Amino acid sequence: MTRESGATDEGDAGHGWSRHDLAVDTGDGRLDDTDPTAETPLVTAVVTTYDRFEEATRAIESVLAQTYEPVEFIVVEDGTESGIEVWLTEQGHYSVRYVRHATNQGLAGARNTAIALASGDYVAFLDDDDSWKPERIERQVSALRSLSDGERENLGVVYCAVEAREDGRVTSVIPPENSGNLREAIARDGPSTLQSACLFSKRALLAVDGYDEELVSSVDHDIWLSLAVGGYSAVTVAEPLVVSYDTFADSMMTNTDERIEGVAQFVEKWRPTYVDWFGREEADRRLQRYFARVIARLAATKLVSGSFGEARRAIAVLFERSDQTSYNVATLALLTAEAAVKRFVPPALVRRLAAIRNR
Numbered sequence: 001m002t003r004e005s006g007a008t009d010e011g012d013a014g015h016g017w018s019r020h021d022l023a024v025d026t027g028d029g030r031l032d033d034t035d036p037t038a039e040t041p042l043v044t045a046v047v048t049t050y051d052r053f054e055e056a057t058r059a060i061e062s063v064l065a066q067t068y069e070p071v072e073f074i075v076v077e078d079g080t081e082s083g084i085e086v087w088l089t090e091q092g093h094y095s096v097r098y099v100r101h102a103t104n105q106g107l108a109g110a111r112n113t114a115i116a117l118a119s120g121d122y123v124a125f126l127d128d129d130d131s132w133k134p135e136r137i138e139r140q141v142s143a144l145r146s147l148s149d150g151e152r153e154n155l156g157v158v159y160c161a162v163e164a165r166e167d168g169r170v171t172s173v174i175p176p177e178n179s180g181n182l183r184e185a186i187a188r189d190g191p192s193t194l195q196s197a198c199l200f201s202k203r204a205l206l207a208v209d210g211y212d213e214e215l216v217s218s219v220d221h222d223i224w225l226s227l228a229v230g231g232y233s234a235v236t237v238a239e240p241l242v243v244s245y246d247t248f249a250d251s252m253m254t255n256t257d258e259r260i261e262g263v264a265q266f267v268e269k270w271r272p273t274y275v276d277w278f279g280r281e282e283a284d285r286r287l288q289r290y291f292a293r294v295i296a297r298l299a300a301t302k303l304v305s306g307s308f309g310e311a312r313r314a315i316a317v318l319f320e321r322s323d324q325t326s327y328n329v330a331t332l333a334l335l336t337a338e339a340a341v342k343r344f345v346p347p348a349l350v351r352r353l354a355a356i357r358n359r
Contacts, residue, residue: 020101020102020105020109020112020113021101021102021103022099022100022101022102022113023100023101023102024085024098024099024100025097025098025099026085026097026098026099027088027093027094027095027096027097027098028095028097029044029072029073029074029095029096029097029117029119030070030071030072030073030095031064031069031070031071031072031073031095031096032069032070032071034069034070035070036070036121039145040068040069040070040141041120041121041122041141041144042070042071042072042119042120042121042122043068043070043071043072043120043121043122043123043124043137043141043199044071044072044073044074044114044118044119044120044122044123044124044202045063045066045071045072045073045074045124045126045137046073046074046075046076046111046114046118046123046124046125046126047059047060047063047073047074047075047076047126047127047128048075048076048078048107048110048111048114048125048126048127048128049075049076049077049078049080049082049084049128050077050078050079050080050104050110050128051080051082052082052128052129053082053083053084053087055128055129055245056075056077056082056084056128057084057087058131059126059127059128059129059130059131059132060075060084060088060093060096061131062126062131062132062133062134062243063126063132064093064096065132065134066132066134066135066136066137066138067134067135067137067138068135068137068138068141071137072097072118072119072120073095073096073097074096074097074098074099074114074117074118075088075096075097075098075099076099076100076101076110076111076113076114077098077099077100077101078100078101078104078105078106078107078109078110079100079101079102079103079104079105080100080104081100084098085098085100097117099113099117101113105213106213107211107219108210108211108212108213108215108219109211109213111125111210111211111219112210112211112213115202115205115206115210118202120202121201121202121203122141122144122199122200122201122202123199123200123202123205124136124137124140124198124199124200125196125198125200126196127195127196129244129245130195130196130242130243130244130245131242131243131245132196132241132242132243133240133241133242133243135241136160136241136242137199139160139237139239139241140158140159140160140199140237140241141199143158143235143237144158144235147235151233154231154232154233155201155204155232155233155234155235156182156200156201156204156227156230156232156233156234157198157199157200157201157204157227157232157234157235158198158199158234158235158236158237159176159193159194159197159198159199159234159235159236159237160176160194160197160236160237160238160239160240160241160242161173161174161175161176161194161197161237161238161239161240161241161242162174162194162195162196162197162240162242162243162244163240163242163243163244164243164244165243165244165245166245166342171342173240174194174240174244175236175238176192176194176197176234176236176237176238177189177192177236178191178192178193178224178234178236179234179235179236180233180234181231181233182224182227182228182232182233182234183228183229183231183277185228185234186224186225186228187277187278190286190290191221191224191225191228191290193220193221193223193224194242195220195244196242196244197241197242201232204227204230204232205223207230208223208226208227208229208230209226211223212226212269214265215262215265215266215269216258216261216262216265217258217259217261217262217263217265217266218262218263218265218266218294221266222266222269222270225270225273229273254298254301256298256302256307256310256313256314257313259294259295259298260295260298260313260314260317263291263294263295264291264321267287267290267291270287271283271287274286274287285324288321288322288323288324289322289324289327291318291321291322292318292322292324292327292328292331293331293335295314295317295318295321296314296318296328296331296332296335297335297339298314299311299314299315299318299332299335299336300332300335300336300338300339301339302314303336303339304336304339304340304343305343315332318332
């Protein structure tokens, strides 16, 4: 199979990372025989999964229901054997390219494997606990057609709004915020990427060396900042084309210590860049607020779930690492109220709270 942008079966060694050892590699990935053109480029759709059979099969089915052609489809199972390979065969989905890591490599490693295998000019990632509406890829490729050659050359990503659902009901719609030159957008609004909503230029992903496999968490914001440093831009689609199943139980299971470690690691990685962009004082303010928002949300979830020891740990770290006391208190209070509403209040009131917050 031909690889674009210099990638080979061994991965793109020239970019500092490569495809991991695969225990299984089946299917050729092509869902159709439509020839790519400049107006209808080949898109590689990717589902990465770790030991979540029910959620992953739902995600896979949403990719198979896409209205766009041509599509290549790769499923990367990251070190588990949950039954997806057997299910694909039983369902007759022989063309789906299923690969499995021999050992767990983490989300960044799974995505890097997919990039190395991808034949498409564009790569669309789907987390295993989300799904796409049928027009997701079609609408995003349509947005590409409105760009000039120069704009397309500088494009890093097209991304759309996300519809959050709880128990089958829509609780909120999260809009894409960063538009245009990503560095300028981040300076204006802060980094704002939405999981499972991004259609990336594969050329841009290769140019920034793919995903950082050393990070414990925050890999989505990390690739966002890498694209910003690379001078790439973002195009937004206002329509909610991705569904996030916003279950409180999933948030409750987050490992507190790993999350704190990962966010702190991310902050320190990007501190020199922020100092270069904004100066030391403003960089400290922005990074402290980023850390506060993420850790306050973690603390709020643990507090509302009754995991008081973990909540105390997160709150202690929050105030140790940030001297913006008023901001920390206000953020923690707001996110605790939001977490409580999400767990105990009917979805209609959750939607009203989200609408007030987003004004």
